Amino acid sequence: MADAVSTANIVVLIPAPLRRFTNGEAKISSSGATVGELIDTLEASYPGIRDRICEADGRIRRFVNVFVNGANVRSGDGAATTLKAGDEVGIVPAMAGGC
Amino acid sequence: MTGITAAAALAIGITPLARLRRLGQRHNLPDDVQMWLKMEWANPGGSVKDRPALAIVQAALESGDLGSGKTLIDSSSGNTGLSYAMLGAAYGFPVTIVLPGSASAERKQILRVYGAKLIESDALEGSDGAIRLVRQLVAESPDRYFFADQYGNPNNVLAHFEGTGPEIWRQTAGKVTHFVASLGTTGTMIGTGRYLKIANPAIQTVAVQPTDAFHGIEGLKHLPTAIVPPIYDETVVDVHLTCDTDRAYDLTRELAAVEGLFAGTSTGAALSGALATARSLADGGQSGLIVAIAPDGGSKYLSTGLWSGYEPDM
Numbered sequence A: 001m002a003d004a005v006s007t008a009n010i011v012v013l014i015p016a017p018l019r020r021f022t023n024g025e026a027k028i029s030s031s032g033a034t035v036g037e038l039i040d041t042l043e044a045s046y047p048g049i050r051d052r053i054c055e056a057d058g059r060i061r062r063f064v065n066v067f068v069n070g071a072n073v074r075s076g077d078g079a080a081t082t083l084k085a086g087d088e089v090g091i092v093p094a095m096a097g098g099c
Numbered sequence B: 001m002t003g004i005t006a007a008a009a010l011a012i013g014i015t016p017l018a019r020l021r022r023l024g025q026r027h028n029l030p031d032d033v034q035m036w037l038k039m040e041w042a043n044p045g046g047s048v049k050d051r052p053a054l055a056i057v058q059a060a061l062e063s064g065d066l067g068s069g070k071t072l073i074d075s076s077s078g079n080t081g082l083s084y085a086m087l088g089a090a091y092g093f094p095v096t097i098v099l100p101g102s103a104s105a106e107r108k109q110i111l112r113v114y115g116a117k118l119i120e121s122d123a124l125e126g127s128d129g130a131i132r133l134v135r136q137l138v139a140e141s142p143d144r145y146f147f148a149d150q151y152g153n154p155n156n157v158l159a160h161f162e163g164t165g166p167e168i169w170r171q172t173a174g175k176v177t178h179f180v181a182s183l184g185t186t187g188t189m190i191g192t193g194r195y196l197k198i199a200n201p202a203i204q205t206v207a208v209q210p211t212d213a214f215h216g217i218e219g220l221k222h223l224p225t226a227i228v229p230p231i232y233d234e235t236v237v238d239v240h241l242t243c244d245t246d247r248a249y250d251l252t253r254e255l256a257a258v259e260g261l262f263a264g265t266s267t268g269a270a271l272s273g274a275l276a277t278a279r280s281l282a283d284g285g286q287s288g289l290i291v292a293i294a295p296d297g298g299s300k301y302l303s304t305g306l307w308s309g310y311e312p313d314m
Helices: A034-044 A049-053 B021-026 B050-063 B079-091 B105-114 B123-140 B154-171 B187-199 B243-258 B266-281
Strands: A010-013 A027-030 A066-067 A090-093 B017-019 B033-039 B072-075 B095-102 B117-121 B145-147 B178-183 B204-210 B239-243 B288-294
Touching: A010 A034, A027 A034, A034 B017, A049 A066, A090 B072, A090 B123, B017 B154, B017 B178, B017 B243, B021 B033, B033 B154, B033 B266, B050 B079, B072 B079, B072 B123, B079 B095, B079 B105, B095 B105, B095 B123, B105 B117, B117 B123, B123 B145, B145 B239, B154 B187, B178 B187, B178 B266, B187 B204, B243 B266, B266 B288
Parallel strands: A010 A090, B033 B288, B072 B095, B072 B145, B095 B117, B178 B204, B178 B288, B204 B239
Antiparallel strands: A010 A027, A066 A090, B017 B033
């Protein structure tokens, strides 16, 4: 049986300031059993992106919110949040960063 | 400006400026290298943005662009929207603010308390997405709206040229040597910097931006990757520095713990510029009086990651 988590079946929404890592793409497909593994997979395809999202120890940086199907993982299991095929993951700065 | 009668408007400006003596000692600065902080949270709307908002609104009322039933509209994920909403309530004109969905809960609540209408833009597109959306809305309904345009309206710069700059000059008895401001619309730096350089051409201006386009410093722009505000004038800035999010947060927390001043994250960024400037002066055996702008207070950030979780090494 195919390993489902190795199939790029998770939609990841990329915020504007990170699209320089994804060749301008705002929506990409990736894979990972957890949010942390997903970010590692993203790093393999788009080097440098993980350091923007995570601390060195893998925790999501305090000014970054990661949503899985609209729910902020910070109020749950953080980077350990499990993912399944068809999930939509959004990466958004915790502040809007404007004036 | 003439004819200001609204209570909220009368309370804008002439904010406190005080020396950060304990912070300076903590960073081993000599007594003749001084850092001073201008506390813009003292404005009635809670931030430095009250100044440009008032100047923009006053000019529009005088020209008739406002006061004739039009709605003031602008994009603002932050403090400018709050200032517009406050003035809309004070003067009695409707306000619509376009802001990214990721703006904090406190901000959205405060806007609604003032009576403003909110239009949320795509959070993934950030503040530039809000800028694009408001321009689109204004193009679709030009007769309905007065587009305040904080990023392009010259009255933004004028507010600081006529207000912030002269205040700093008077409050330091003309002794200011360096002016430090973080960059958002850039109005504070351009207006204040222009005034101070007329008052004393030797004054050095230091601008601070986020180190990275992906940052958590509310109010600031990473100019190399963002829409550059039309009011920006690079000739006004002598020194460009950058500050990363973690350092801005750590310095903001340090300011609260050491000086008892509860500021927002962009103040931490400004402080990083002030400290770097002070260090450079001290290492060179020079004296200086550095004035940094603290754009706002810390209470609007309680729902964010700034005040919880990671502890700075203090």
